[in-house]
Amino acid sequence: DAKTTQPPSMDCAEGRAANLPCNHSTISGNEYVYWYRQIHSQGPQYIIHGLKNNETNEMASLIITEDRKSSTLILPHATLRDTAVYYCIASPDRSNYQLIWGAGTKLIIKP
Amino acid sequence: GAGVSQSPSNKVTEKGKDVELRCDPISGHTALYWYRQSLGQGLEFLIYFQGNSAPDKSGLPSDRFSAERTGGSVSTLTIQRTQQEDSAVYLCASSFSGGAVGELFFGEGSRLTVL
Numbered sequence: 051d052a053k054t055t056q057p058p059s060m061d062c063a064e065g066r067a068a069n070l071p072c073n074h075s076t077i078s079g080n081e082y083v084y085w086y087r088q089i090h091s092q093g094p095q096y097i098i099h100g101l102k103n104n105e106t107n108e109m110a111s112l113i114i115t116e117d118r119k120s121s122t123l124i125l126p127h128a129t130l131r132d133t134a135v136y137y138c139i140a141s142p143d144r145s146n147y148q149l150i151w152g153a154g155t156k157l158i159i160k161p
Numbered sequence: 162g163a164g165v166s167q168s169p170s171n172k173v174t175e176k177g178k179d180v181e182l183r184c185d186p187i188s189g190h191t192a193l194y195w196y197r198q199s200l201g202q203g204l205e206f207l208i209y210f211q212g213n214s215a216p217d218k219s220g221l222p223s224d225r226f227s228a229e230r231t232g233g234s235v236s237t238l239t240i241q242r243t244q245q246e247d248s249a250v251y252l253c254a255s256s257f258s259g260g261a262v263g264e265l266f267f268g269e270g271s272r273l274t275v276l
Binding site for chain 2: 086091092093094095096099137150151152153154
């Protein structure tokens with residue numbers, strides 16, 4: 051199972067784009083990259099996932115490098131409500147329930 | 162309700178007591194999952210139910226932990242003879258289908274404190 055590496059914390063100014071990096075150098079060809087976030091004292095919230103191609107939804111964009119060894123989650127216009135812990139996860143064999151969760155990145159949006 | 166509902170939201174118990182945590186998934190979701198989260202850590206998988214199939218119990222840390230899902234809906238996680246190291250937030254999630262790519266919907270969690 052691929053493990054992921056994320057910086058423990060990041061700051062971003064309100065209104066700017068927040069770019070959260072994730073390394074997953076041992077990811078295998080059939081493993082998806084998922085992103086979730088967890089606002090304080092709440093359950094995790096799904097953001098986005100992808101396999102090879104870049105993905106975009108109403109919350110964020112996911113940029114995956116061509117070699118799939120790393121990815122970046124982009125929040126295009128960060129707000130104070132985006133302050134949370136962001137988890138990057140690689141899923142084994144298309145079975146996402148045993149997602150291996152690391153400690154994530156604590157993103158603090160500053161006014 | 163519209164989301165995954167868990168109860169109790171907080172539980173304080175004494176070492177050696179048994180506790181039951183309840184999860185009510187989103188209606189129509191066939192897959193249900195239990196996770197544990199210790200302070201400042203990521204989630205630790207515990208158990209997974211998919212429809213009428215035998216559950217995947219591979220994440221349960223000891224035989225003091227068990228879970229059941231009645232009628233393919235509500236689930237109860239039981240911890241017998243609780244220990245202080247069991248203190249954590251227990252999170253339940255559900256999804257339309259298990260074993261496939263998809264979004265997990267999480268509840269707010271049950272915070273367990275064992276004194």
